[in-house]
Amino acid sequence: MPADNEATTTQQGERAKAAVAALSTAEQVPGGSKPDPILVADNVVRTFGGLKAVDVDHLEIQRGSITALIGPNGAGKTTCFNLLTGFDKPDTGTWQFNGDEISKLAPHRVARRGMVRTFQLTKSLARMTVLENLRLGAKDQKGEHLWASVLPFLWRDQEQSVTERADELLEHFNLVRVRDDYAGSLSGGQRKLLEMARALMVGPEMVMLDEPMAGVNPRLRQSLNEHIRGLRETGMTVVFVEHDMDVVRDVSDWVVVMAQGQIVAEGPPQEVMAQQSVIDAYLGAHHDAPLTEAEEEAQLEAVQEQLAQESEEGTQ
Amino acid sequence: MDWGSIISQTLSALIGWEVVAYSLAAMGLNIHFGYTGLLNFGQAGFMAVGAYGVAMGISTFGLSLGMAVLFAIAFTILLALLLGIPTLRLRADYLAIVTIATGEILRLFFRSATLSEWTGGSDGLQGNPLFTQQFKNLNPYGGPLDVGPIFLTQHILWVITVGWVLVALGILVTWLLMRSPWGRVIKGIREDEEAVRSLGKNVFAYKMQSLIIGGLFGAAAGVIIALAASSANPDNFAPQYTFFAYTVLLLGGAARVFGPVVGAVIFVGALVFVDAILKGAMSDGLIPTWVMDGDQVGQVRFILIGLVLMLLMIFRPQGIFGDKKELQLDAR
Numbered sequence: 001m002p003a004d005n006e007a008t009t010t011q012q013g014e015r016a017k018a019a020v021a022a023l024s025t026a027e028q029v030p031g032g033s034k035p036d037p038i039l040v041a042d043n044v045v046r047t048f049g050g051l052k053a054v055d056v057d058h059l060e061i062q063r064g065s066i067t068a069l070i071g072p073n074g075a076g077k078t079t080c081f082n083l084l085t086g087f088d089k090p091d092t093g094t095w096q097f098n099g100d101e102i103s104k105l106a107p108h109r110v111a112r113r114g115m116v117r118t119f120q121l122t123k124s125l126a127r128m129t130v131l132e133n134l135r136l137g138a139k140d141q142k143g144e145h146l147w148a149s150v151l152p153f154l155w156r157d158q159e160q161s162v163t164e165r166a167d168e169l170l171e172h173f174n175l176v177r178v179r180d181d182y183a184g185s186l187s188g189g190q191r192k193l194l195e196m197a198r199a200l201m202v203g204p205e206m207v208m209l210d211e212p213m214a215g216v217n218p219r220l221r222q223s224l225n226e227h228i229r230g231l232r233e234t235g236m237t238v239v240f241v242e243h244d245m246d247v248v249r250d251v252s253d254w255v256v257v258m259a260q261g262q263i264v265a266e267g268p269p270q271e272v273m274a275q276q277s278v279i280d281a282y283l284g285a286h287h288d289a290p291l292t293e294a295e296e297e298a299q300l301e302a303v304q305e306q307l308a309q310e311s312e313e314g315t316q
Numbered sequence: 317m318d319w320g321s322i323i324s325q326t327l328s329a330l331i332g333w334e335v336v337a338y339s340l341a342a343m344g345l346n347i348h349f350g351y352t353g354l355l356n357f358g359q360a361g362f363m364a365v366g367a368y369g370v371a372m373g374i375s376t377f378g379l380s381l382g383m384a385v386l387f388a389i390a391f392t393i394l395l396a397l398l399l400g401i402p403t404l405r406l407r408a409d410y411l412a413i414v415t416i417a418t419g420e421i422l423r424l425f426f427r428s429a430t431l432s433e434w435t436g437g438s439d440g441l442q443g444n445p446l447f448t449q450q451f452k453n454l455n456p457y458g459g460p461l462d463v464g465p466i467f468l469t470q471h472i473l474w475v476i477t478v479g480w481v482l483v484a485l486g487i488l489v490t491w492l493l494m495r496s497p498w499g500r501v502i503k504g505i506r507e508d509e510e511a512v513r514s515l516g517k518n519v520f521a522y523k524m525q526s527l528i529i530g531g532l533f534g535a536a537a538g539v540i541i542a543l544a545a546s547s548a549n550p551d552n553f554a555p556q557y558t559f560f561a562y563t564v565l566l567l568g569g570a571a572r573v574f575g576p577v578v579g580a581v582i583f584v585g586a587l588v589f590v591d592a593i594l595k596g597a598m599s600d601g602l603i604p605t606w607v608m609d610g611d612q613v614g615q616v617r618f619i620l621i622g623l624v625l626m627l628l629m630i631f632r633p634q635g636i637f638g639d640k641k642e643l644q645l646d647a648r
Contacts, residue, residue, distance in 0.1 A: 087510070111516035123511035125504050126645045136504050137515045141497045144517070146525050149498030150489065159497065184645030195511075202515055 015233045019065040019253040020268070026254070028267035031058035038063040038206055038237050039084070039115075044093030046079055053079045054090070055261040061206075066228065066238040068248045068269070071258035072282050077241045078120060080258065081210050085117045086110040098205070112139065114205035120214060120241070122191040126184025130175055133183050133194055134166035135159075137201025169197040173227065189220035196227060207231060209240035213247055225251050245273065245311040257281055279303055282310075317596035322589070324465035329588040333472060333544035335580045336479030337537045341561040342568070342576035343486045344533030349562075350570035351494060352526040353506030355408050358399070358415030359534045359561050361422040364553035365391050366535025368426055371441040371548035374450065376434045381450040385539070392535040396528040404523045419555055427550035440549030448546045475544045482536050483577060491573045493529075502526055563625060569635030578636055586624065590617040
């Protein structure tokens with residue numbers, strides 16, 4: 001579909017520009033306010049024993065944008081995801097999605113409200129076909145009620161439309177070839193695609209992707225990038241956790257940096273990555289203070305190299 | 317050796333009440349374990365509740381047969397709820413621990429001397445004419461079945477008629493459920509419940525429904541046992557019967573609609589056949605007494621069957637109907 005592709009490319013530009021334009025007025029400070037937030041969180045704290053895994057004073061996510069959540073290992077990114085989607089319960093904290101309080105909701109209710117997540121370790125349903133995986137995602141299926149399930153005439157039409165939508169997504173994510181294969185037979189990258197497609201079956205307003213690139217080969221990585229950008233074009237809000245800085249730079253409109261459970265920096269990707277607080281977050285503050293300006297520069301170079309190396313390691 | 321008698325016994329057993337009971341019990345486990353991934357090790361408890369629900373309903377509380385069946389169903393649902401509410405939120409292995417304990421608690425409860433006025437204690441509920449009389453009165457058969465090598469008494473014939481109708485219904489219901497979107501959610505929960513939760517499904521409610529449906533199959537098995545034996549005896553619901561039912565399930569192939577029935581036919585058929593052969597060989601003096609004596613036939617047949625089962629699991633781990641490819645899938 002070359003015509004289609006063209007249309008999306010131009011549109012892509014528009015949506016991306018719109019997101020960047022909207023965020024240009026946002027404050028570049030941790031917990032800064034956004035012009036049109038879809039998600040607003042306050043005082044979210046989660047402790048494991050003596051460790052404060054997440055300690056977020058305030059966070060806003062701009063509607064229709066792609067926000068990257070980055071930070072060193074153990075910064076609390078995944079815990080933060082788990083809390084916001086109801087998979088973990090916070091010690092304190094409230095957050096609103098589209099203005100509705102959802103901080104007390106069970107995970108399946110959060111998903112039904114339109115906030116759907118994926119997982120760091122892909123959760124493909126191995127002994128079900130790819131198609132069945134996708135069909136499972138569809139919301140409000142009549143045949144999912146126990147009594148209706150034994151009366152096929154009640155749900156057959158709906159099943160038909162669900163299958164059509166699933167087939168469209170399979171087409172879009174290049175999974176048509178494996179439509180009837182067991183999901184357990186897919187490669188790591190295909191599983192990531194499947195999980196993303198399955199999340200879209202729910203018809204979410206906001207998708208939370210936990211390390212969508214982990215374990216994906218470089219070629220598929222490129223196409224995943226495009227799929228993530230594509231989500232924004234359909235009007236969705238995307239939040240994703242990622243270690244690969246190239247991906248973050250390529251894809252995101254806004255970056256939130258976490259370290260030791262707290263948000264230490266926020267802003268557009270280029271600006272944020274140059275910030276001292278971000279480098280400190282990754283390497284520790286005052287790791288060794290430079291004596292001269294030349295030394296400082298040498299250190300900066302070393303740091304950048306290390307960052308690049310780290311992102312490479314994340315790739316493998 | 318009397319081959320005629322051995323064949324007759326085996327063939328009669330293939331359609332007998334034990335096959336029916338094991339089929340039903342394993343069909344319940346198929347719903348629990350095969351499709352939903354719930355490790356229920358307390359199926360014997362559900363069977364006991366079914367058997368005692370009907371037996372106590374009639375003998376102790378003086379209900380009619382129909383009311384007693386409803387009483388047993390209500391009792392089973394109550395048990396599933398009691399069992400499920402605290403445990404279904406936990407990881408799978410906790411359910412296994414709790415269910416095996418619950419099965420034993422129930423057996424010891426029905427067995428206890430204190431309650432023997434109501435439950436019959438360790439002797440079970442028997443001898444009371446009320447218990448099976450109503451069921452016997454409904455028997456449409458005029459006499460026993462004696463066709464070729466197959467012989468079944470009038471009572472057993474009626475029990476297994478009802479039993480096989482239940483099995484057929486169970487197969488139909490399982491098939492209908494598992495091809496529906498409901499079944500898709502259930503299978504999704506088996507694969508990864510977090511993923512299903514993330515797609516907006518109320519996993520707890522689905523697991524509870526599964527526990528109740530599978531439990532009702534188990535209860536039906538218990539009712540068949542009680543009717544066939546004309547007694548509800550606590551020792552018929554010892555934990556090993558749960559494991560026999562699991563054996564039957566894995567033998568036929570888990571998550572296959574016909575798996576439990578075929579597994580039950582093979583399991584019971586093999587037990588009866590080996591038993592008859594061993595007894596025949598003993599009476600002919602073919603087995604020297606230093607190998608085994610006549611009292612050990614019951615144990616030795618289980619040793620032999622166990623050996624065959626081990627070989628089967630090694631060379632055909634997916635069971636009769638299973639798909640080996642499915643088993644080898646990397647369940648990441």
